[in-house]
Amino acid sequence: MIHEPTEEERMIRASVAQFVGREAAPDGLARARHEGGGFDRGLHRQAGELGWLGMLVPEAYGGSAMPVGICAAAVEELGRAPLMGPLLTSGVIATLVILEGGSDAQKSALLPPMVAGERTATLAAMDSGRGWGPAFVTAQARPDGDRIRIDGHKAFVHDAATADTFICAARLPADGPDAFSLILVDAGAIGVVIEPLPGLPSGLSAVSFDGVSVPTEAILGAPGAGRGTLERATHRALPLVCAFMSGACQAIFDFTVEYTGQRSAFGQLIGRFQRVQDHVVELANQMDGAHWMTLELLAKIEAGTATAADIHETAAVATEAYYQVCNYSHMVHAGPGTDLDHPLMGHTIASRALYQLMGTPDHHKRRMMDLRFPRGGAPA
Amino acid sequence: MVQGSTHETPEALIPFEAEVRAWLAEAMQDGLRFAWSAVWTTRNNDEEYAFRQSLGRRLGERGWLFPTYPVEYGGGGLTPEHQAIIETEMSRYGLRHAMVFYTLARIVAPCILKHGTDEQRRAFLPGLVRGEVVVWQVLTEPQSGSDVANVRTMAIRDGDEYVLDGQKIMVGSHHQPDYLWTLVNTDPAGKRHENLSWMYVPATSPGLTIRPMSMMMGIKNTVFFDGCRVPAANLVGGENSGWKVSSTHLELEHGGAGSIAGDPVVDHVLGRCLEQQPDGTALIDEEPVRAILADMLIETHINELLAARNYWLRLRRTPHPYGGVQYRYYERLLRLRNAERVQQLFGYEALVPRFDLHEDADLEHLVRAGPGQLHGGGTMDTDRLVMARRMGIGRSTKEDAPTTA
Ligand SMILES: Cc1cc2nc3c(=O)[nH]c(=O)nc-3n(C[C@H](O)[C@H](O)[C@H](O)COP(=O)(O)OP(=O)(O)OC[C@H]3O[C@@H](n4cnc5c(N)ncnc54)[C@H](O)[C@@H]3O)c2cc1C
Numbered sequence: 149m150i151h152e153p154t155e156e157e158r159m160i161r162a163s164v165a166q167f168v169g170r171e172a173a174p175d176g177l178a179r180a181r182h183e184g185g186g187f188d189r190g191l192h193r194q195a196g197e198l199g200w201l202g203m204l205v206p207e208a209y210g211g212s213a214m215p216v217g218i219c220a221a222a223v224e225e226l227g228r229a230p231l232m233g234p235l236l237t238s239g240v241i242a243t244l245v246i247l248e249g250g251s252d253a254q255k256s257a258l259l260p261p262m263v264a265g266e267r268t269a270t271l272a273a274m275d276s277g278r279g280w281g282p283a284f285v286t287a288q289a290r291p292d293g294d295r296i297r298i299d300g301h302k303a304f305v306h307d308a309a310t311a312d313t314f315i316c317a318a319r320l321p322a323d324g325p326d327a328f329s330l331i332l333v334d335a336g337a338i339g340v341v342i343e344p345l346p347g348l349p350s351g352l353s354a355v356s357f358d359g360v361s362v363p364t365e366a367i368l369g370a371p372g373a374g375r376g377t378l379e380r381a382t383h384r385a386l387p388l389v390c391a392f393m394s395g396a397c398q399a400i401f402d403f404t405v406e407y408t409g410q411r412s413a414f415g416q417l418i419g420r421f422q423r424v425q426d427h428v429v430e431l432a433n434q435m436d437g438a439h440w441m442t443l444e445l446l447a448k449i450e451a452g453t454a455t456a457a458d459i460h461e462t463a464a465v466a467t468e469a470y471y472q473v474c475n476y477s478h479m480v481h482a483g484p485g486t487d488l489d490h491p492l493m494g495h496t497i498a499s500r501a502l503y504q505l506m507g508t509p510d511h512h513k514r515r516m517m518d519l520r521f522p523r524g525g526a527p528a
Numbered sequence: 529m530v531q532g533s534t535h536e537t538p539e540a541l542i543p544f545e546a547e548v549r550a551w552l553a554e555a556m557q558d559g560l561r562f563a564w565s566a567v568w569t570t571r572n573n574d575e576e577y578a579f580r581q582s583l584g585r586r587l588g589e590r591g592w593l594f595p596t597y598p599v600e601y602g603g604g605g606l607t608p609e610h611q612a613i614i615e616t617e618m619s620r621y622g623l624r625h626a627m628v629f630y631t632l633a634r635i636v637a638p639c640i641l642k643h644g645t646d647e648q649r650r651a652f653l654p655g656l657v658r659g660e661v662v663v664w665q666v667l668t669e670p671q672s673g674s675d676v677a678n679v680r681t682m683a684i685r686d687g688d689e690y691v692l693d694g695q696k697i698m699v700g701s702h703h704q705p706d707y708l709w710t711l712v713n714t715d716p717a718g719k720r721h722e723n724l725s726w727m728y729v730p731a732t733s734p735g736l737t738i739r740p741m742s743m744m745m746g747i748k749n750t751v752f753f754d755g756c757r758v759p760a761a762n763l764v765g766g767e768n769s770g771w772k773v774s775s776t777h778l779e780l781e782h783g784g785a786g787s788i789a790g791d792p793v794v795d796h797v798l799g800r801c802l803e804q805q806p807d808g809t810a811l812i813d814e815e816p817v818r819a820i821l822a823d824m825l826i827e828t829h830i831n832e833l834l835a836a837r838n839y840w841l842r843l844r845r846t847p848h849p850y851g852g853v854q855y856r857y858y859e860r861l862l863r864l865r866n867a868e869r870v871q872q873l874f875g876y877e878a879l880v881p882r883f884d885l886h887e888d889a890d891l892e893h894l895v896r897a898g899p900g901q902l903h904g905g906g907t908m909d910t911d912r913l914v915m916a917r918r919m920g921i922g923r924s925t926k927e928d929a930p931t932t933a
Contacts, residue, residue: 277876304876347880348744348896413675423909475864478899482907483673483698486900488742496744500895504875510816 151443157221160214163198164225189310192234196265201239204384205247209259216387216449220442223388224395230498233351236392237306238268241506244384245271245315249330249369249377258313258332269313270306272333272355273378277304280507282375285328287357289318296320296364298331298339298357306501308342308353311335315368316357323372330374332366333357349501382506383459387449389505390442390466397435397473400495404428404477424480431476438469457519464512470499541609548592548617555586556621572702572746577629581659584628588659593628594637596843601641601649602657608843612788619789622886630701631662635780636709639726643765643773651761652728655706664700665781665905666710666729666751674910676711676774677721681753683712685767688760690714690727692735692753702740702747705731710751711774714767724770726777728762744900779929781905782853782914786838792889794828797821797870811873820869827862834858847929850918857911860902867898 153161195201203219205211226235239262246258246269261267274284287300298318308314314333323329333340339360345352369377405428408419418424445462448454474496478485485492507515537545562576587593588602595611597603604610615625633656640652655661672678681694692712699708708729715723729736735756740747765773801811801821811817834855841848848854870878870891881892902908920926 277879278874304880345880347892349879352876352879412671413673414678415675421909423912471868475899479902479908482903483668486744486903488744493744496899500871500879503871508872508875510872514816 151217151447153221154217156214157218160200160218161221161225164200164222165228167194167198168225168229168231192268193265195235195239196263201235201243201265202263204240204243205259205263209255210263211259217446220388220391220446224391224398227392227395228399230392230396230399230494232392232498232501234268234270234307234310236389237270238262238311240388241381241385242269242271242313242315245330245377245381246368248381248384249373251369253365254332254368267312268307268310269315270308270311272302272305272308272314272357273317274304275300275302277504280504280511282326282328285317285319285374287316287318289320289329289331291321291364292361294364295361296331296366298333298360298362300357302355302357304345305353305355306505307351308335308355309344309351314340314355317374317378318357320371323374326375327372328374329371330368330377331362332368333360333362337362349497352501383456386459386463386506387442387445387454389502390438390445390462393466393470393499393502394435394438394442396470396495396498397431397438400473400477400492401428401431401435403491404431404480407481418480427476427479431473431480434469434472434476438466441465455519457516460512460515460519463507464509464516467503467505467512468509470495471503474499537613538609541613544610545613545617548614551590552617552621555583559583559621577703580629583623584631584659587628588657591657593625593633593659594657597637597641597653597657601653608840611843612839615788622792622888624787624789624888628659629662630703631656631659631705632665632709633657633659633661633663634785635665635777636663636707636728638780639709639773639776640728640764642776643726648728648761648764652764661706662703663707663709663728664705665777666696666699666708668698669694669696674907676778677724677771679711679713679724681710681712682716683714683725683727683758683763684716685714685760686757689757690760690763692727692729692756692758694753696751696753698741698743698748699751700738700749704738707731708736708751711770714763714770718768721771722768724774725767726764726770726773727758728764729756729758730762733758745897778906779847779852782856782911785852786840786842786855787835788839790832791828792886793866793870793891793894794824796885796889796891797824797873801873817873820872824866824869827865831855831859831862849926849929850915852929853911853914853918857908857915860908860911863894863901864898867895870894 199212200222202211203214203222206213223236223240226232243259243262246255250258258267258269262269274280275286276284278284287298287302290297290299298316300316300318302316305314312335314335316331316333317328318331319328335342337360339358341356341358343354343356344350345354368374408424408428409417411418413421441462445454445458448458474492477492478496481490481492484490487493503509559579562573562579584593591597591599591602591604591606592614594602595604595606595614596608597605599605618625637653637656640649640656644652656663667676669678669680671680681692681696683690683692690712694712696710708731710727710729712725712727713723714725731738733756735754737752737754739750739752741750798821801817804810812821834851838848838851838855841851874891878891878895882890887893906914916922917927918929
């Protein structure tokens with residue numbers, strides 16, 4: 149189970165680390181995000197030039213289709229910063245949704261500029277922010293001549309203010325109670341209203357689709373196929389999000405341990421207090437749980453043996469770990485760790501934003517149990 | 529509000545309760561529209577602050593800000609039961625009695641009452657007790673956080689004045705103070721704990737600069753003292769005797785004052801779970817929601833009992849040996865757990881502030897404050913240290929809780 153990084157993996161890691169270190173000094177990130185800045189189109193284009201936005205994408209659409217281990221290594225480095233934003237929501241999540249659900253024409257039109265870092269897309273899936281799943285898709289799509297008219301309100305969309313394309317989940321009249329369709333909507337279309345939301349994480353917006361008219365070809369893949377597409381894309385995206393969070397935990401561990409050897413109180417280094425040691429011990433247990441489970445999951449994916457239950461289990465562990473690792477680090481840093489300029493703050497904000505990204509830890513635990521132990525399945 | 533912490537009004541005080549209720553109904557008329565604002569900059573509102581200040585002053589005029597304090601210092605000369613009525617009635621408006629306008633008089637006035645000279649009480653207390661001035665508590669320094677006694681800000685006597693040099697961090701709020709209640713070192717050669725003094729420093733003193741810091745919960749400040757001159761008469765509790773004043777200060781800061789108000793965020797969470805959804809169901813019917821709510825309600829109930837216990841013991845001048853710090857520790861870790869629970873329950877909805885709600889009831893504020901509110905005035909680790917000391921664990925004598933006036 150011990151994973152030896154390949155040369156290729158080491159190189160991509162170094163390249164991302166260098167970029168993150170140079171272009172996005174971690175100290176400034178929390179503040180930039182807090183003040184609503186954060187997204188830098190130039191930065192995104194550079195990421196495109198360096199090839200990472202194409203890591204998941206086949207060559208036919210301008211990418212390089214790297215093995216999942218390599219992609220995870222790169223995303224892990226983003227997590228260390230932490231650099232979320234469209235690198236994650238467009239470069240990973242929306243990209244995978246388009247790959248999993250798009251027709252060849254749609255992929256050819258959308259992916260090359262996304263790979264180049266010239267355009268971004270974001271998922272506007274759930275109408276309510278309270279949960280993840282078909283029950284939370286309530287937007288309506290109605291045939292209107294040879295076009296489709298969308299009405300709905302997506303209460304929480306990541307990086308909407310800077311997105312060029314929305315992938316909007318909506319129900320066509322023909323979609324059954326558990327089905328929905330994914331529809332591509334231009335951010336500039338008439339009737340799209342983006343309202344950036346205040347609050348701890350920046351980059352969240354509410355997006356209204358008020359009678360937005362799109363051609364039928366805007367349906368991603370087949371009508372009614374949204375649920376399956378989203379499920380497949382989620383199962384590919386979650387392991388990478390886990391890698392992001394695992395990388396983030398390691399970065400926090402590093403600077404937290406360092407601090408215990410620098411800060412003094414009562415005439416001694418705080419690392420000598422058992423209570424401080426306890427915080428770091430709990431932090432490390434959370435971090436290592438997330439780290440090793442993510443590595444195992446990636447190995448299973450490469451071997452073709454990963455199940456959906458494995459993915460949900462890992463997502464539950466890594467999401468909870470990132471959240472708790474931030475808390476333990478706060479306990480060690482106390483006051484100075486709550487300064488918005490402190491590197492920990494960017495992580496605290498990211499860990500709260502990612503907590504319910506594609507379902508909360510509780511959601512993933514329920515999915516894991518339902519998949520492994522279907523209800524009513526007790527042996528007679 | 530959980531039943532266990534509510535208090536039966538004695539028969540003789542029912543007219544007083546009616547008086548307070550009627551007075552507040554009138555005084556709060558113009559304030560009802562401000563229910564959404566509160567302590568931190570994340571929802572700063574100058575108009576609301578002005579209202580709070582005038583409300584504080586009007587309460588102060590009647591002696592209702594410090595109901596049990598002597599009339600000569602601006603107090604109400606009333607009983608603890610009167611105070612409980614005033615606090616209960618105010619909490620109906622989401623107002624915490626001691627924090628009407630974000631001043632820390634609730635900590636500073638008891639310190640001056642207990643440790644000041646007669647002259648100092650007459651000079652400093654009425655302003656605080658009548659709600660006329662805003663005071664900050666100014667202790668923390670870059671090298672002195674948990675280790676409060678490690679103060680490097682020097683105050684050297686020069687004739688009738690002290691000259692202050694040094695730096696404080698993470699203090700105050702976004703509303704400018706009139707006074708700084710600050711801990712200084714008055715003897716560079718003195719022994720630890722025998723070199724400290726408390727000063728009541730006018731914010732207008734020459735050589736004093738305040739610079740804001742952006743923190744996750746809002747604005748705190750750095751304070752620089754550069755040859756800042758303060759009258760010697762403003763040193764409270766005796767030169768180099770500051771450590772004994774600190775014990776009063778810290779006991780109050782550490783929760784010894786207790787509380788009889790409920791936690792509005794829990795009421796809000798419960799209300800949302802009971803609300804009927806468009807499809808006719810309510811969240812409270814979902815099993816996972818019920819399990820989370822049960823924990824939240826039970827722990828909140830316990831917390832309110834600890835708070836009410838401290839409140840009544842303090843007003844009776846019989847403080848609980850370790851109860852002050854126990855309550856604070858319990859409450860802070862509860863808030864940290866609740867911060868995650870509201871994300872479990874409401875997902876993204878818990879990340880966006882609702883400005884129509886009081887900050888104390890708002891989910892985003894709870895999430896934002898979760899890991900930051902653990903450390904104000906001391907960390908969970910030093911809380912456990914103090915609690916153990918007060919229980920006499922690992923030592924031959926128990927440390928007593930100070931009475932706090
Ligand atoms: C929201 C907020 C509001 C604040 N408001 C004010 C204010 O109004 N006025 C003011 O003066 N200050 C204020 N502070 C500062 C606060 O008092 C300090 O943050 C606190 O005392 C802890 O000090 P520190 O942050 O320097 O942590 P440190 O003392 O550096 O602690 C670092 C770590 O060491 C641990 N540690 C330290 N000593 C021990 C020990 N003996 N045993 C075991 N573990 C130990 C701590 O628990 C922590 O884990 C505020 C802080 C916050 C976060």
